[in-house]
Amino acid sequence: MSAEPLPNENIKPLTVRRPRAVAPAAAPTSPMDIVRAALATGDVELYREAVVLAKEMDALAARKAFDVAMADAKAEIPVIKKNRRVGFDHKSGGDRTEYSHEDMAEIARTVDPILSRYGLSYRFRVSSEINAPVRVTCVVSHRDGHFEETTLTGGRDDSGKKNAIQQVGSTITYLQRYTLKAALGLAASADDDGRASEQPAEEATYTPPPGSISADQVAFIRDELEAKGASETAFLGWAKQKRIEDIPATHFGACVNALAKFRKA
Incomplete structure (x- = not known):
């Protein structure tokens, strides 16, 4: 029966080196980053699409x-x-x-x-x-x-x-x-x-129906009628409404054009 060989003290244990993890490339974070990344690929069509996307992103940011x-x-x-x-x-x-x-x-x-x-x-x-x-x-x-x-x-x-x-x-x-x-x-x-103080309470608190013209548009029509000395009653007859506040917002453009034809009552 042979004896086991003695360990050689000069032999060092083998060290296994694991490959270092490579961090993923950072994703583009701005419109210009997207364009640069597309340009780096050399794909002309991809570059064009990136330019369009970048413009849309810029427009959205500007709107916000x-x-x-x-x-x-x-x-x-x-x-x-x-x-x-x-x-x-x-x-x-x-x-x-x-x-x-x-x-x-x-x-x-x-x-x-x-x-x-x-x-x-x-x-x-x-x-x-x-x-x-x-x-x-x-x-x-x-x-x-x-x-x-x-x-x-x-x-x-x-x-x-x-x-x-x-x-x-x-x-x-x-x-x-x-x-x-x-x-x-x-x-x-x-x-x-002081005319406002003479109006009935229900006039001051009146709520127009949904979809009506805004308060600024109401003021525009009233000021225009007043400046021309035209009759608000006649205008409401043309508009087929009981109040200026009731005029639908979609009819405001037609009202502005019609105001040019109204004259002193």
């Missing part, structure tokens, strides 16, 4: 930033004060129309610093073709690139003793105020020489 900025700005914008009293004699003579409103300078003075603080701005596009209604578009933009437009049209303001240029200018100014107010969802303080 716009909505947040608008909400924050709206929370700080106060009610606009009516700072102007306007009056004019009708061409037919005798009667006179007077009403209060907030001018563009008052609106700008109130909203511009707040909008700027949240990266918002506004501008106007105007169209006034021959024998066509005046068209004004208010464009509200955010610094991240998203913008939204609000458009109104109206007939030339031939109230008072305005010449042709003054009629167009008056309508442009009027529509600039209302498109900006509509775009920002602004409200103007009431200044009706």
Whole structure:
């Protein structure tokens, strides 16, 4: 029986080295990361799809930033004060129309610093073709690139003793105020020489049916009728409604166009 060999002290035990785990590549986290990753593959079609996706992601982010900025700005914008009293004699003579409103300078003075603080701005596009209604578009933009437009049209303001240029200018100014107010969802303080306090309680608390025009649109129609000295009753007869507040929102554009045809009652 042979003896077991003695262990050799010079032989070291074999060490098994496990391969080091390789961390997975980080997934693209931004639109440009996606484009770069697609470009690195050398696949032209994949690159084109990545560019389209990146643009959609940028647009979505810009829209979200716009909505947040608008909400924050709206929370700080106060009610606009009516700072102007306007009056004019009708061409037919005798009667006179007077009403209060907030001018563009008052609106700008109130909203511009707040909008700027949240990266918002506004501008106007105007169209006034021959024998066509005046068209004004208010464009509200955010610094991240998203913008939204609000458009109104109206007939030339031939109230008072305005010449042709003054009629167009008056309508442009009027529509600039209302498109900006509509775009920002602004409200103007009431200044009706105490007439509101004389209204019955149910008038002050009246709730229009769902789908009706907004309070700003109601004010627009009333101010337009008052500026022209036109009859609200006649207008409601045309609109086939008991109240201006009941007019469906889908009919507002037709109402604005129809207002140009209404004259002093």
